[in-house]
Amino acid sequence: MWTLISASPSPYARKVRIALAEKGIPFTLQTEVPWDGATVTPQYNPLEKLPVLILDDGECVYESHYILEWLEAKHPEPALLPSDVDGRLFAKKVEVVCDGMCDAMVIAFFERMREPEKQSEPWKARQMRKVEGGLRQLSTWVDQRQGQYLVDDRLTIADLAIAAFLGWFAIRWSEHGWQTQYPALKQYWEGLEALPHFKETRPSPQTIKDQVV
Numbered sequence: 001m002w003t004l005i006s007a008s009p010s011p012y013a014r015k016v017r018i019a020l021a022e023k024g025i026p027f028t029l030q031t032e033v034p035w036d037g038a039t040v041t042p043q044y045n046p047l048e049k050l051p052v053l054i055l056d057d058g059e060c061v062y063e064s065h066y067i068l069e070w071l072e073a074k075h076p077e078p079a080l081l082p083s084d085v086d087g088r089l090f091a092k093k094v095e096v097v098c099d100g101m102c103d104a105m106v107i108a109f110f111e112r113m114r115e116p117e118k119q120s121e122p123w124k125a126r127q128m129r130k131v132e133g134g135l136r137q138l139s140t141w142v143d144q145r146q147g148q149y150l151v152d153d154r155l156t157i158a159d160l161a162i163a164a165f166l167g168w169f170a171i172r173w174s175e176h177g178w179q180t181q182y183p184a185l186k187q188y189w190e191g192l193e194a195l196p197h198f199k200e201t202r203p204s205p206q207t208i209k210d211q212v213v
């Protein structure tokens, strides 16, 4: 059986967990703290990041957007990408924005872990500008959707990516006012979170034991 190396808060890993569940692929979930020295993650990914999908023959598939691409190629049913080229490219563009917002949040999170005098306010502000800009973009896209889902009115990686970011953002920055500022985005997100495979993969905080920065 395949193993997915994951972390309890990981938005990137949550996309893959939902995709595997939607495709009915059984897997063992191995929860790690990739920032701790004891993690096994570097044994499976030279970039030392999770998620990593470990196949039966030991091959490792890593980088969440690539894992999803790989799953669509190897296990195309049920498809998590639209059938038309423009729809597929749009769904991947949505994932680019969501992954980029996650990346910015991770950078800002670890900047805040430094001693206060070593933190760069302009650097943190730059990261948060990306999150605010991304939220605006997601809100615009969601306002243009027809039904419950973002594209083709069926579940695609665009929905997985948005829910993964917003679900993580809601626990990482609970006091942010995005749910008031963008009510349609909040309603769309709540609709996704009510789905079984989203309910089963809700993020939770992790404890990082080792000093990272």
Ligand SMILES: N[C@@H](CCC(=O)N[C@@H](CS(=O)(=O)O)C(=O)NCC(=O)O)C(=O)O
Pocket: 007, 009, 010, 011, 012, 013, 034, 035, 047, 048, 049, 050, 051, 062, 063, 064, 065, 099, 106
């Ligand atoms: N681009 C990667 C990002 C993955 C990533 O940053 N994972 C974090 C953990 S989490 O933020 O998803 O919880 C990690 O392993 N970080 C360890 C490191 O960067 O060395 C992907 O999409 O898979």
